[in-house]
Amino acid sequence: MxxxxxxxxxxxPLDPLVLEAMVPYFQGIFGNASSVHSFGREARAVLEESRERIARVIGARNDEVFFTSGGTEADNYAVKGIARSGARRGRNRIIVSAIEHHAVIHAAESLRAEGIQVEILSVDQYGMVDPEELRSKLSDQTALVSVMHANNEIGTIQPLREVVEVTKSVGAVVHSDTVQTAGKLPLRFREMGVDLLALSAHKFYGPKGIGAIVIRKGTLIDPLIVGGSQESNRRAGTESVALAVGFATALELSQNVxxxxxxxxxxxxxxxxxxxxxxxxxxxxxxxxxxxxxxxxxxxxxxxxxxxxxxxxxxxxxxxxxxxxxxxxxxxxxxxxxxxxxxxxxxxxxxxxxxxxxxxxxxxxxxxxxxxxxxxxxxxxxxxxx
Ligand SMILES: Cc1ncc(COP(=O)(O)O)c(C=O)c1O
Structure with a gap:
């Protein structure tokens, strides 16, 4: 059939060129990127090169890109990390749109138990948020606004520019889940004005099990996964060099076509x-x-x-x-x-x-x-x- x-x-599906690019790092080049010996340094160089390639495509700085296990972790990190850090400074409210992926909505809801107030931004019949409704919900206690770039079920692209403009008027942070738009729409981190964005490689012909959170330099955020000092203390755990190479290659190839x-x-x-x-x-x-x-x-x-x-x-x-x-x-x-x-x-x-x-x-x-x-x-x- x-x-x-x-x-x-x-x-x-994985792009064959992506697989080809990853193979050497599943075989001969296997070092831990945190090790100081030559095997580690070799892995570190490739990991950093992959980070740089990703940063270049999305218009971010290299030190703003942090690898995660995928989009779900990136969204959880953004929502929980910003909310918890904000709450300590008197900003204990967050706003998420009603059509966010469950990685955002459930992360937000889980914060209620920590005393964080979660408000839901409604959408119209097309699944679009209204920046004026957002304005009416914002206050100087708002730590975070999370509005996805485009929705995974219906494809609606959100008016992010206005969302950013309105949110910045109260000094809150904007996270945007760009999992469905990376490789589909031009993504320029700086120009978009958001503070955080989430990526997932398997949505653009890359490998499953790797994504990234992009965090604007200077953003105050608590870590989600603690342990070793990998990813500049932002995300503990040994990085997968092979997956990072696959991620960077897939993103570049998607950008090209x-x-x-x-x-x-x-x-x-x-x-x-x-x-x-x-x-x-x-x-x-x-x-x-x-x-x-x-x-x-x-x-x-x-x-x-x-x-x-x-x-x-x-x-x-x-x-x-x-x-x-x-x-x-x-x-x-x-x-x-x-x-x-x-x-x-x-x-x-x-x-x-x-x-x-x-x-x-x-x-x-x-x-x-x-x-x-x-x-x-x-x-x-x-x-x-x-
Ligand atoms: C919009 C959006 N955000 C987040 C995710 C989760 O990404 P991952 O599968 O990499 O955890 C998905 C995947 O379905 C998605 O479509």
């Missing part, structure tokens, strides 16, 4: 949207009509017009070889409707009848046509059963 992968927002790929994916997304709208009158397209990532298309079947079981849709697509999801990989299978779709005002049933297509470098027009016709079959089948 034909197998078509349309879940690139969950993860991407970014314009061409986002144009190509925009065209495919447009075609898929038109095909689906003509097959399913009244189909709901989730996310902002213009401010949206080119590779994510989230659709919902309105529960009144199409009383369908969402899980049956995903399973039916899988049986036809098409890998899609109802939302985030982290929440699928959890029976809970997506918090993102609920925050946008979708009712619970409609939120559950959602499919997210996320396209990637290997996606072709033929794949899109196949997926669209598979969905027609699946909807007919699920409809006739219910």
């Amino acid at each position: 034909k197998r078509i992968y349309l879940d690139h927002s969950a993860t991407t 970014m314009d061409q790929e986002s144009h190509r994916m925009g065209e495919l997304r447009g075609k898929l949207t038109r095909d689906l709208l003509s097959s399913f009158p009244g189909l709901l397209i989730n996310g902002h009509p213009q401010q949206v990532l080119a590779h994510i298309l989230s659709i919902s079947f309105d529960s009144v017009t199409y009383p369908l079981d969402g899980d049956a849709l995903i399973m039916g697509m899988d049986l036809r070889g098409v890998a899609v999801t109802s939302g985030s990989a982290c929440t699928s299978g959890s029976l809970q409707p997506s918090h993102v779709l609920r925050a946008m005002g979708r009712d619970e049933k409609t939120a559950k009848s959602t499919i997210r297509f996320s396209l990637g470098r290997g996606t072709t027009e033929e794949d899109i046509n196949y997926a669209a016709s598979a969905l027609k079959e699946v909807v007919n089948m699920v409809n006739s059963r219910s």
Whole structure:
């Protein structure tokens, strides 16, 4: 059976060039980058070179990039580290948007037990935050505002520039989860004005198990993982040189093809949207009509017009070889409707009848046509059963 992968927002396959670049560091070059002998120095040099390559792509200083185990750790570090450090200086409030990844939302919620007040910034029907609502929530007790660059379920790109401008008026820190935008949108740390951003290599054809937190020089933040003095005392634990090389290589390669790929994916997304709208009158397209990532298309079947079981849709697509999801990989299978779709005002049933297509470098027009016709079959089948 034909197998078509349309879940690139969950993860991407490793680029063969990335694998090739990593291999030497799984074999001969194995030293611990903290060791002072020649094996260690050799590993350290490669680790620092990887950091520099990443910093160059995103427009940060080398000493602002810290390796983590991935996006989840980077988000946890940003939220908990800033909130705890802020609380000691009388800033015990944080604000996170309602459509943040659970790595941010759950990290924020866990802080309530420490006496930190967490406020949720709502979104409109397109999943977009309103900087004026943010302004009304900010005070001189706010330590942190966390608003993601673009959402992983619906692709909406947030008005970060305004978020930064408004937040800076009270001297609070801005964290942005850029896990879905690295390699997809131009990321320039300094120009964006944010204080922290989170990256994850496996979202742009790099290896799983490595990411980074980028922290503006001078930002006061408590460490999350303590132990040795690695990563300039910011994040303890022996670094993986091989993964760092993979991360840097994948980011550079993604940067090189970014314009061409986002144009190509925009065209495919447009075609898929038109095909689906003509097959399913009244189909709901989730996310902002213009401010949206080119590779994510989230659709919902309105529960009144199409009383369908969402899980049956995903399973039916899988049986036809098409890998899609109802939302985030982290929440699928959890029976809970997506918090993102609920925050946008979708009712619970409609939120559950959602499919997210996320396209990637290997996606072709033929794949899109196949997926669209598979969905027609699946909807007919699920409809006739219910
Ligand atoms: C927006 C966003 N943030 C954070 C994460 C978590 O990243 P990781 O899988 O590297 O822990 C993901 C992954 O799904 C994501 O999409």
